[in-house]
Amino acid sequence: MLKRVLTAIISTLLFGTLMGFINYMTSTSGSFWETMFFFAIYAAPVYLIGGIPISYLIDKLMKRMNFSSQLASHYTRYGLYILVGILIAVVYKAILSIAEDGVQFLSQDLITYIVGGILASLIFYYVSLIMNKKETR
Numbered sequence: 001m002l003k004r005v006l007t008a009i010i011s012t013l014l015f016g017t018l019m020g021f022i023n024y025m026t027s028t029s030g031s032f033w034e035t036m037f038f039f040a041i042y043a044a045p046v047y048l049i050g051g052i053p054i055s056y057l058i059d060k061l062m063k064r065m066n067f068s069s070q071l072a073s074h075y076t077r078y079g080l081y082i083l084v085g086i087l088i089a090v091v092y093k094a095i096l097s098i099a100e101d102g103v104q105f106l107s108q109d110l111i112t113y114i115v116g117g118i119l120a121s122l123i124f125y126y127v128s129l130i131m132n133k134k135e136t137r
Helices: 002-026 032-064 070-099 108-136
Strands: none
Touching: 002 032, 002 108, 032 070, 032 108, 070 108
16 A cells, blocks of 8 residues: 555656646746646645555456456556546546536547546556566565
């Protein structure tokens, strides 16, 4: 469990840094640190509340499946994390559209949220892979 919490914290920092850098390079407003902090603050609860239990469920599901190769197992897990990233992004956007009157759910922003969700979930996946490699050594 501690490993998953550490994975969520590292993923939050990496996601915040990456999104801060992307925003800093594409926008003229705000500093890198402000934007990084903003993304990290909003991503931390999603990683801690959603990422940890979902990664646990994915691990349980993967143990039940019998794969003949490591490659098939890797890409199945990879696909599940992408699917969960999309699902969480859609739920997150739905919550925001309900909370803010006048914000349409099906807008061009939805694609941005989906890309961000996929990116966030893959960061979590690869950090967890690195954490598991360190554990096996």
